[in-house]
Amino acid sequence: MEIQSMTGYGEAEGGGFKVELKSINHRYLDIHFKMPRFLLPYEMEIRGMLKEHFQRGRIDVSIALTEGAEIKVAINERVAEEILVSLSNVSRRLGLESSPSIDYLFWFRDAVFFQEPEINKDELMNAVRMAIESLREMRVREGEVLVADIRKIIGEIERHFRGLEASSEGLLEQKYEQLKERLKVFFADTEIDETRIIQEAALLAEKADIREELTRFRSHLEQLKNILHKGGIIGRRIDFLLQELLREVNTMGSKCADYEITDRVVKIKTEIEKVREQIQNIQ
Structure with missing residues (x-):
């Protein structure tokens, strides 16, 4: 299945209309329209x-008339008459010498004049379909x-x-030996059973064991690769897996004070953050 970016642009013309679609990142599908009022019946x-x-x-839909559109201009005579009468009354009350002329109606052109283009619905919807396909193709390329x-x-x-x-190989045994020797030195002047020292060293070394975290990290990484291979709507699933990967690598870093492991942990976290930045733009 195809993987789409959420960024893209598509356009098409038909039936006297130009359709433009612009898409950017958003958590959900958020559609906004900018078009003449006479097209509102087609919005749904x-x-x-x-x-x-x-x-x-977020998809911004813009539909505008082209130069080739056939338009009929209609005048709302009732509204035009009411506007001129009201202006004349105001002019008389204020004692103005001039009376409002018909030119004044252009100040209220949105209320008085109506554009009524000849709408061919099939051609309009075909233009919308072509714009959608253009947007989809760009989103797929970006994806x-x-x-x-x-990858x-x-x-x-x-x-x-x-x-x-x-x-991490042999780290547990190494930690155990280090802790056992330190405990022996620490309790050198104290009478204490060596078995107890061995037990305490084993418990402390166990806390530095990261084998379970390594196993879970490897599993999450394989899932991530499988999701990318299958495609489709993957953005949120990958975002969740990245959170789990960060959780495991942070745990490994907190458990081990070993320099090499800490260095690897920092590098892995840096790369995971790079993936998180990219995945924010994938559907």
């Missing part, structure tokens, strides 16, 4: 067409670029993770 149908192709992103970049970053995460696994 156009909104439904957009929902069929997009699930996330392909983002996914390629994310490169995942490759870096895997490289650092392999180094982390290598650094």
